[in-house]
Amino acid sequence: MIELKTSMPGKKALFGDACTVLGEHGLQMGGNWDFDKGYFDTILHQNGDDSIYLRVPFDVIDGMLDEDSAMIEFGKPFIIRHVLNIGLDDDDSPVLAAVGLDQFQKPDDPDAPIPYSEKWIEEGEAHVSRFSEDAVFIAPY
Template sequence: MIEVQSSLENKEIKLSHLEQKIKPLGYVIGGGWEYDHGYFDYKMVDEGEYLFVRLPFSAVDGDLDTKGVTVRLGRPFLLSHQYEDGLDHTNEEDPNPLFNQFAAPENPDATFPYEHINVGKEYVRELEQVILQNLDMN
């Protein structure tokens, strides 16, 4: 994991406005969200490992599932997930083969490749431009 200093840190924005701004860029809410915090992820690379730009956020005035909730942005970071070879690791004895068909991360916090760091930082700069544009109007 590589943290990227950003002018986004501690900025507050309505979650719905944040989604409207960054989902068109390809960001999705990561699956590990809780009621008080979560992450937007952008998958940079999908070749034997997944490289992500991750933007953390936390609820300021309610739970994330509350209509109109405001979130505070955290420090973006670059993250690498390395996956096992092969996508299917089911067997006949698996009681839940449809649910368990995808490979688990071999290394959920793998070293982020040096050659992709500057590209990841550029994605963070793009996030800054898109999110901070007209932020006071939201």
């Protein structure tokens, strides 16, 4: 994981506005969220089972995450490399298979070393600056 130097930490927005604007910049709400925090993610590079992501964390400071009117505050964006496990699952469960919950395997390396890190730092910081300057969405609420 590589933390980025950006102006995002501490900025606030309504969750619905953030979803709209970040979606226009290719970021989507990541699957690893809770009602009081989450991440917006985008893939910077993908080659087969190897992906490099830009991840923008946030905390809910007012309301619930399933509401567009929830107020969120952004944390420090970072770059992460994720190497998927494309082999057979050693922890195969017939019960999970029967209900369709065994489709995702544990990654080989969820925080792998990032080659060419300077390139990804530059690209990630540039990507963040493009959406963080959007005055319609990020404002001192």
